[in-house]
Amino acid sequence: MPVKILAAGSRVTAFLDGEIDHHSASDIRREIDDAVRKYKPSTLKLDYSDVTFMDSSGVGLVMGRFRTLSAFGGKLIVSNLSAGEYKIMRLAGIEKIAKITLKEDKRK
């Protein structure tokens, strides 16, 4: 599965894995939305640490989850983006609807 879900307290974290494109996004979307409807989290975090490729489908994924989440008034965090992923998120103005953070360099 291209996503692993961890629910703890009022927070749901979705660890995305591998390549996010139009093909893989529908499965990822279904998994996350199932978890959001089940746990109604106050915070949903999308963790991009293990994403190896992303096109604008990765942005659509964030925009769509923002809509799902807004039904419960939850907050959205998008974390551990690569420089390229960050650039695509900024093209869409995602920073206006979610807190977005860059990947910390683990090699340091």
Add this chain to the structure above:
Amino acid sequence: MKAENEFRLSFDSKSVNEGFSRAVVAAFAAQLDPTIEEITDIKTAVSEAVTNCIVHAYRDTVGRIYISAALTGDNTLRINVRDRGCGIEDVKKAMEPLYTTLGSERAGLGFAVMESFTDKLRVRSVPGKGTSVTLYKKISGREQG
């Protein structure tokens, strides 16, 4: 400019081929010794162009997508992605960032990302006949830094 080396490929407009097609173009580009970042730029732009063919050009059907890529003399990769699908009525409108006809799961960023990750983008479209997108990417390579 005349091509020094070229390949052509055609495949079905099935979403499972998105990953395959961008990997093929990236593998062809490898002979220019691109940086990791340049490879990512190429894969991202190709993925957007191919996804447009699948979700727009052949929206309710499966058709053929044609990709060709060529190396020109000045370390530039020229990539053409073409379909024989529905075409675009208003190319200028389609290229506006965040404009989409497909609802909340698509960001409307396809052309904006292609523009942002390549050096030049050319779009030709005839409604009812199809669309041709040509992307130009200059490869500085790892040698020159």
